[in-house]
Amino acid sequence: MGNNPSWLESFYNENILQYFRTLQESPWKMITFIIDVTIVILLLYYAIKVARGSRAWQLIKGIALLVLITILSGALNLKILNSILSGIMNWGVIAILIIFQPELRRGLEQLGTNKLTKFFGIDKDVATKTKEDIYKVVIAASELAKNKTGALIVIERDIEIKDIIQNGVIMNADVSPQLLVNIFEPKTPLHDGAVIISDNKIAAAACVLPLADDKDIAKELGTRHRAAIGISKESDSIVVVVSEETGKISVAKDGTLIADVREDVLKKILISNVVTKRFTVEKKNKKSDKAEKSNI
Numbered sequence: 001m002g003n004n005p006s007w008l009e010s011f012y013n014e015n016i017l018q019y020f021r022t023l024q025e026s027p028w029k030m031i032t033f034i035i036d037v038t039i040v041i042l043l044l045y046y047a048i049k050v051a052r053g054s055r056a057w058q059l060i061k062g063i064a065l066l067v068l069i070t071i072l073s074g075a076l077n078l079k080i081l082n083s084i085l086s087g088i089m090n091w092g093v094i095a096i097l098i099i100f101q102p103e104l105r106r107g108l109e110q111l112g113t114n115k116l117t118k119f120f121g122i123d124k125d126v127a128t129k130t131k132e133d134i135y136k137v138v139i140a141a142s143e144l145a146k147n148k149t150g151a152l153i154v155i156e157r158d159i160e161i162k163d164i165i166q167n168g169v170i171m172n173a174d175v176s177p178q179l180l181v182n183i184f185e186p187k188t189p190l191h192d193g194a195v196i197i198s199d200n201k202i203a204a205a206a207c208v209l210p211l212a213d214d215k216d217i218a219k220e221l222g223t224r225h226r227a228a229i230g231i232s233k234e235s236d237s238i239v240v241v242v243s244e245e246t247g248k249i250s251v252a253k254d255g256t257l258i259a260d261v262r263e264d265v266l267k268k269i270l271i272s273n274v275v276t277k278r279f280t281v282e283k284k285n286k287k288s289d290k291a292e293k294s295n296i
Contacts, residue, residue, distance in 0.1 A: 140180035150244030152194040159235040168207030228252035
């Protein structure tokens with residue numbers, strides 16, 4: 001590659017080539033290398049799975065393209081372009097941490113959730129109770145929509161939002177359509193704010209949610225819709241919103257808003273996101289347990 005090797009050639013000689021020489025000298029290091037590569041692949045797979053479908057996915061594709069161009073510019077000895085791109089990448093890491101702080105925070109929080117750290121999902125009784133509660137939420141939302149009564153119902157999933165629950169009025173009541181409708185009745189003490197449903201209970205009412213301030217959010221969206229998007233970005237909660245102006249029902253999930261959903265569609269969205277995903281994990285674990293017992 002000439003008398004002046006590029007940084008890519010230097011990196012290859014000093015790191016990659018030297019690393020494989022070391023592996024040849026010690027077979028044990030080959031085992032640790034395989035473990036190392038396997039862990040990295042699993043982490044990359046998880047990161048892509050979490051990011052896919054979110055606003056971070058487009059950014060990841062852009063970063064991959066930028067890295068590829070930087071490598072090619074180094075290999076082709078395009079010094080000016082390579083130095084510019086290298087500088088952008090150095091500062092880009094800091095920019096990514098700042099811009100995508102909510103997504104990174106949510107991803108780290110998910111590492112400590114039941115979905116990833118517990119091998120046994122929820123039992124059948126809990127799944128049935130959760131489905132019943134969803135039906136009650138749908139009934140309440142439909143009734144509130146008919147009367148054009150504004151409402152904000154947050155269903156907590158894996159990421160706990162105890163700080164949000166604590167800033168409201170603690171209830172710890174069973175989920176019922178009548179109670180939900182009465183809570184949001186205008187001019188009542190608890191109507192202003194959000195209801196949080198956690199562990200098959202109405203945990204709290206009159207809760208204050210963080211507002212989404214993204215510039216790409218439609219200006220006509222009111223405070224309720226912005227609050228719904230805000231909490232769905234900072235956690236994995238599913239939020240049901242009833243518009244006071246139009247009586248239309250919307251659902252906020254992963255920082256996006258599904259507007260004007262019918263009653264049957266609302267039911268499907270909530271069941272697929274709150275019940276089905278968790279219950280599928282449990283069924284898989286039960287099947288594997290049965291298979292192990294039969295082998296014994």
